[in-house]
Amino acid sequence: MLAPDQSSFHATKTIGMAKHSYRCKISSSLTDAILFVGGVMVALLLFCALWSSIMPVPNPTPTFSSAVTRPKPSVSEVFASDDCAQVVVSMRVNRSHDPSSPTFYDDPNLSYYVDKDKPIKNWDKKRREWLKHHPYFSPGIQERILLVSGSQPSPCQNPIGDHLLLRFFKNKVDYCRIHGYDIFYNNVLLHPEMKTFWAKIPVLRAAMIAHPEAEWIWWMDSDAAFTDMDFKLPLERYREHNMVVHGWEKLIYEKKSWVSLNAGVFLIRNCQWSMDFMDVWASMGPQTPDYDKWGKTQKSVLKDKVYAESDDQSGLVYLLLEQKEKWADKIYVESQYYFEGYWLEIVERLENISDRYVGIETSAGELRRRHAEKVNGYYAQLREPYLKEAGFGWGSWRRPFVTHFTGCQPCNGNHNRIYSGESCWKGMEKALNFADNQVLRTFGFVHGDMLDSSSVSPLPFDYPSSA
Amino acid sequence: MLAPDQSSFHATKTIGMAKHSYRCKISSSLTDAILFVGGVMVALLLFCALWSSIMPVPNPTPTFSSAVTRPKPSVSEVFASDDCAQVVVSMRVNRSHDPSSPTFYDDPNLSYYVDKDKPIKNWDKKRREWLKHHPYFSPGIQERILLVSGSQPSPCQNPIGDHLLLRFFKNKVDYCRIHGYDIFYNNVLLHPEMKTFWAKIPVLRAAMIAHPEAEWIWWMDSDAAFTDMDFKLPLERYREHNMVVHGWEKLIYEKKSWVSLNAGVFLIRNCQWSMDFMDVWASMGPQTPDYDKWGKTQKSVLKDKVYAESDDQSGLVYLLLEQKEKWADKIYVESQYYFEGYWLEIVERLENISDRYVGIETSAGELRRRHAEKVNGYYAQLREPYLKEAGFGWGSWRRPFVTHFTGCQPCNGNHNRIYSGESCWKGMEKALNFADNQVLRTFGFVHGDMLDSSSVSPLPFDYPSSA
Numbered sequence: 001m002l003a004p005d006q007s008s009f010h011a012t013k014t015i016g017m018a019k020h021s022y023r024c025k026i027s028s029s030l031t032d033a034i035l036f037v038g039g040v041m042v043a044l045l046l047f048c049a050l051w052s053s054i055m056p057v058p059n060p061t062p063t064f065s066s067a068v069t070r071p072k073p074s075v076s077e078v079f080a081s082d083d084c085a086q087v088v089v090s091m092r093v094n095r096s097h098d099p100s101s102p103t104f105y106d107d108p109n110l111s112y113y114v115d116k117d118k119p120i121k122n123w124d125k126k127r128r129e130w131l132k133h134h135p136y137f138s139p140g141i142q143e144r145i146l147l148v149s150g151s152q153p154s155p156c157q158n159p160i161g162d163h164l165l166l167r168f169f170k171n172k173v174d175y176c177r178i179h180g181y182d183i184f185y186n187n188v189l190l191h192p193e194m195k196t197f198w199a200k201i202p203v204l205r206a207a208m209i210a211h212p213e214a215e216w217i218w219w220m221d222s223d224a225a226f227t228d229m230d231f232k233l234p235l236e237r238y239r240e241h242n243m244v245v246h247g248w249e250k251l252i253y254e255k256k257s258w259v260s261l262n263a264g265v266f267l268i269r270n271c272q273w274s275m276d277f278m279d280v281w282a283s284m285g286p287q288t289p290d291y292d293k294w295g296k297t298q299k300s301v302l303k304d305k306v307y308a309e310s311d312d313q314s315g316l317v318y319l320l321l322e323q324k325e326k327w328a329d330k331i332y333v334e335s336q337y338y339f340e341g342y343w344l345e346i347v348e349r350l351e352n353i354s355d356r357y358v359g360i361e362t363s364a365g366e367l368r369r370r371h372a373e374k375v376n377g378y379y380a381q382l383r384e385p386y387l388k389e390a391g392f393g394w395g396s397w398r399r400p401f402v403t404h405f406t407g408c409q410p411c412n413g414n415h416n417r418i419y420s421g422e423s424c425w426k427g428m429e430k431a432l433n434f435a436d437n438q439v440l441r442t443f444g445f446v447h448g449d450m451l452d453s454s455s456v457s458p459l460p461f462d463y464p465s466s467a
Numbered sequence: 468m469l470a471p472d473q474s475s476f477h478a479t480k481t482i483g484m485a486k487h488s489y490r491c492k493i494s495s496s497l498t499d500a501i502l503f504v505g506g507v508m509v510a511l512l513l514f515c516a517l518w519s520s521i522m523p524v525p526n527p528t529p530t531f532s533s534a535v536t537r538p539k540p541s542v543s544e545v546f547a548s549d550d551c552a553q554v555v556v557s558m559r560v561n562r563s564h565d566p567s568s569p570t571f572y573d574d575p576n577l578s579y580y581v582d583k584d585k586p587i588k589n590w591d592k593k594r595r596e597w598l599k600h601h602p603y604f605s606p607g608i609q610e611r612i613l614l615v616s617g618s619q620p621s622p623c624q625n626p627i628g629d630h631l632l633l634r635f636f637k638n639k640v641d642y643c644r645i646h647g648y649d650i651f652y653n654n655v656l657l658h659p660e661m662k663t664f665w666a667k668i669p670v671l672r673a674a675m676i677a678h679p680e681a682e683w684i685w686w687m688d689s690d691a692a693f694t695d696m697d698f699k700l701p702l703e704r705y706r707e708h709n710m711v712v713h714g715w716e717k718l719i720y721e722k723k724s725w726v727s728l729n730a731g732v733f734l735i736r737n738c739q740w741s742m743d744f745m746d747v748w749a750s751m752g753p754q755t756p757d758y759d760k761w762g763k764t765q766k767s768v769l770k771d772k773v774y775a776e777s778d779d780q781s782g783l784v785y786l787l788l789e790q791k792e793k794w795a796d797k798i799y800v801e802s803q804y805y806f807e808g809y810w811l812e813i814v815e816r817l818e819n820i821s822d823r824y825v826g827i828e829t830s831a832g833e834l835r836r837r838h839a840e841k842v843n844g845y846y847a848q849l850r851e852p853y854l855k856e857a858g859f860g861w862g863s864w865r866r867p868f869v870t871h872f873t874g875c876q877p878c879n880g881n882h883n884r885i886y887s888g889e890s891c892w893k894g895m896e897k898a899l900n901f902a903d904n905q906v907l908r909t910f911g912f913v914h915g916d917m918l919d920s921s922s923v924s925p926l927p928f929d930y931p932s933s934a
Contacts, residue, residue, distance in 0.1 A: 096847075096848060097842060097845055098838050098839075098842040098845040106837070108928040108929070110837070110928070111925075112911025113911065113925045134839075134841075134842070151633075155626070156630065160622045162632075163621075163622035163623065165629075165633055166618075166632055166633045166636065166654075167654065169633065169637070170636070170652045173640060173650060173652060177649050177651065182644050183640060183644065184641075184644065185640060187633075187634065187637065187920075188903075188912070188921065188923045189923070190912060206910040206911055206912070207910065209910075210839060210840050210910045211839065369565075369573070370572040370577070371565055371572055372572075372597070372601075372679055372680065373678060375564065375601070379565070440655070442677045443579060443673040443674065443676075444578075444676065445579070445580075445655070445657060445673070447655070453620045453621070454620035454621060454656060455655075455656070455659065456655045456656070456657065458578075458579060458580045459579075461575040461576075461577070
């Protein structure tokens with residue numbers, strides 16, 4: 001029998017031990033739980049670290065020269081930007097899945113065509129909703145581009161017109177294949193009265209609706225060609241903008257020139273701002289009762305405008321001038337590189353540019369290495385340091401990004417009279433072969449003569465070292 | 468002071484408790500470790516379960532009707548087929564990565580062009596090696612196709628020839644965009660003497676080398692069009708073969724006809740067998756000293772051969788007959804659907820086929836739903852049950868997969884005299900608009916008249932219910 005003091009102590013101790021035991025059981029369970037969750041967290045952390053080393057994430061501090069390279073995000077950036085599980089779900093681009101949850105497609109009031117009585121509203125929210133139901137299109141969306149081009153439905157009047165259009169189209173398809181962009185070529189009039197250069201606006205609108213997964217629509221005239229197959233658009237540069245055109249701000253705001261920018265090549269974001277802008281832009285077109293009035297209005301503001309009729313390019317300059325506060329802050333006027341280059345100042349320099357690039361490769365062995373077309377981007381990165389002194393745009397010896405044969409009119413043949421048709425067609429042939437050489441390189445061939453479209457020669461191993 | 472028996476008990480108890488405490492500490496640490504690892508395992512299991520529901524895995528028991536659908540793999544299939552981490556690494560299709568490890572590209576003896584003195588050897592092993600260094604191209608490789616087409620370098624003699632070629636090219640680009648295939652259009656002569664139909668062989672070889680990530684190269688003549696934008700090649704059907712042509716075995720082996728198959732549309736696997744086959748096939752071409760002899764030889768075996776010169780199609784039939792044991796078991800002669808359909812038996816039925824499809828959609832509400840072009844595949848699957856009685860190929864009312872205008876010669880205009888040029892061009896216009904309607908549908912428009920290429924009308928909501 002325990003002594004009374006031991007008994008009470010024991011009792012206290014027992015109660016204490018019971019309490020302690022109870023608390024221990026709780027704290028032990030807590031510890032177990034912590035350990036278990038800790039294991040889960042470490043696994044997640046490991047996965048996300050693996051993930052962050054493979055998923056493409058936009059460069060947070062972009063510069064123009066990083067147009068080609070993208071640094072890897074840190075683990076914390078991935079955690080902050082996206083839930084890992086959400087990212088995993090988003091990964092599969094599933095063409096065979098369309099959930100029944102209603103989207104803007106189920107709205108009877110949605111109009112694919114430009115209709116001033118049926119403007120699109122809340123397009124940003126509608127796109128976001130669609131993307132929420134199709135999460136596999138989210139990864140990489142900021143860089144997803146649909147390139148759109150087109151020409152008239154009927155055969156060209158110029159006997160070699162369609163042949164040239166075919167070559168220009170192939171050129172665009174080559175660029176898109178190399179960079180993984182979708183391309184849509186339109187050859188119908190979506191609005192019977194919106195012809196020639198006005199025809200593009202209904203096409204852009206329809207394309208935005210048909211391709212909600214595309215962040216940017218890139219319009220390129222049928223007579224514009226890619227002449228640098230490596231160059232990628234520096235999209236980070238335009239992250240605060242919804243439209244990009246090639247031009248010069250001085251010429252817009254001081255000279256008020258109708259050629260202060262070019263409306264034949266532009267980027268336009270798939271968003272509500274663009275829908276609103278296109279409605280206003282289109283309101284100056286031939287399908288409206290104010291068409292004639294707009295021609296006069298544009299001419300009164302843009303003194304050097306040549307044609308009497310309202311045109312889309314003058315319309316764009318007009319909107320920048322007369323509705324500046326409404327639109328200008330979202331329209332990037334790009335003048336630092338040939339986002340769209342005037343052919344007349346380019347084609348005579350192409351042989352020289354070609355020689356400079358061959359010169360680089362003669363001394364840089366790593367650039368001579370044969371490779372699959374799919375990894376062109378790697379060799380583009382390797383080449384960049386050698387182009388440091390090349391410059392961009394006018395006067396540079398860098399390959400011009402886009403060469404645009406404005407004024408040549410390959411389809412109807414009614415070229416601007418300040419140059420001959422011959423100079424147009426020869427110029428086109430040279431530019432197209434200059435570009436084609438960059439493509440054929442990975443197929444093992446080259447046009448020896450930029451003015452000879454038919455003949456190519458096989459490239460020897462280690463070209464141009466052994467040339 | 469404790470009583471002696473209590474003291475020894477206490478001591479025993481103390482020692483026991485100490486031992487117990489020590490064993491508890493070990494077993495507690497063990498439990499901790501188990502809990503921690505358990506957390507890691509559960510996280511991994513969750514991830515792989517999530518993974519298995521998104522990564523595409525080929526259908527293990529393919530049938531012809533599953534050309535369009537793919538069941539999801541089970542978690543165990545994913546575990547069995549690939550290590551999860553390996554799959555994660557493979558996921559990113561990285562255009563900006565080319566490891567320095569040597570591949571076939573670094574072999575000075577590699578020839579991109581057909582050269583009987585430099586045949587390619589061990590191509591399967593060389594491709595596998597390249598893929599090992601570029602693992603991100605492995606997922607989905609069995610279904611990766613590069614579509615190749617092309618036309619002559621110079622403008623067509625037929626005034627509307629290039630316009631038609633442009634439309635045929637757009638048609639192919641549309642199909643590839645919808646199905647996510649790459650496309651390459653060739654318009655140069657890779658071998659100066661291998662012209663017309665012989666020109667394709669050097670292109671195929673160069674394409675195989677430039678695109679080792681492509682399992683199949685799909686050659687399509689410039690005058691062949693996709694007329695069913697939904698249909699996918701039943702690749703599982705061809706898993707034991709290296710080449711697929713449209714034709715009839717009876718006509719090959721019994722009738723020995725030069726038109727027992729068509730060499731204008733075929734699939735050819737990117738493998739050593741194909742390289743060997745193309746070398747043999749090309750050896751009958753105009754660049755060889757035996758060209759004239761081959762013309763006579765082919766004519767002597769194929770009694771109905773029309774032209775005196777050796778041609779690629781007769782050459783293919785000849786090889787199946789005279790070198791059957793060497794090649795035939797790997798060449799699938801497809802006759803069950805319009806892998807390549809003769810236009811003359813197709814174009815008159817296109818309006819009827821179009822009406823049948825409209826009829827289906829009038830009663831099937833789910834098929835009328837507007838949707839993004841990217842999810843066309845889902846609606847193709849929904850439509851399949853309604854086409855159960857449609858049949859395939861000749862006599863069916865299913866949309867013909869490919870319509871080939873053999874004998875029409877749109878570029879030079881020298882069509883087969885058994886039909887008029889007018890019937891050729893009208894037939895082409897109809898087929899191209901028939902196909903274009905399937906594309907324009909997702910852009911919200913339709914050609915009301917298949918013979919009117921210029922005009923389209925906006926489709927009303929819930930078309931064709933309210934039509």
